[in-house]
Amino acid sequence: QVELVESGGGSVQPGGSLRLSCVASGDTNCISAMEWYRQAPGKERELVTAITSTDNIYYTDSVKGRFTLSRGNTRNTVHLQMNSLKPEDTAVYYCNAHGHSCPQDYWGQGSQVTVSS
Secondary structure (H helix, E strand, O other): OEEEEEEEOEEEOOOOOEEEEEEEEEOHHHOOEEEEEEEOOOOOOEEEEEEEOOOOEEEOHHHOOOEEEEEOOOOOEEEEEEOOOOHHHOEEEEEEEEOOOOOOOEEOOOEEEEEOO
16 A cells, blocks of 8 residues: 655745645555646646656646656655646645556545635
């Protein structure tokens, strides 16, 4: 089993910045990718960014140039730095970890990000 614990998030005005972190613990050897999804009210959950075991990073078009995904001091920690935030970035953000040898996908508890003036 893998546990994902998220931290960060909160409320900020448009143009502001926030940072989300996700720490994986447990049987993390099976993990081949860690990702951030978000879900806005009334919308489907969407993939925001992902990092693979070889450190390839993907960003959805709407966050390119504004969001930066990085690893922490260990490979089981990822940070999502969100700059130039817009109201449309408002959502609950979820950390996800998965791998071919993992018995399931794993999800964090969700972190609210609110961008409003």
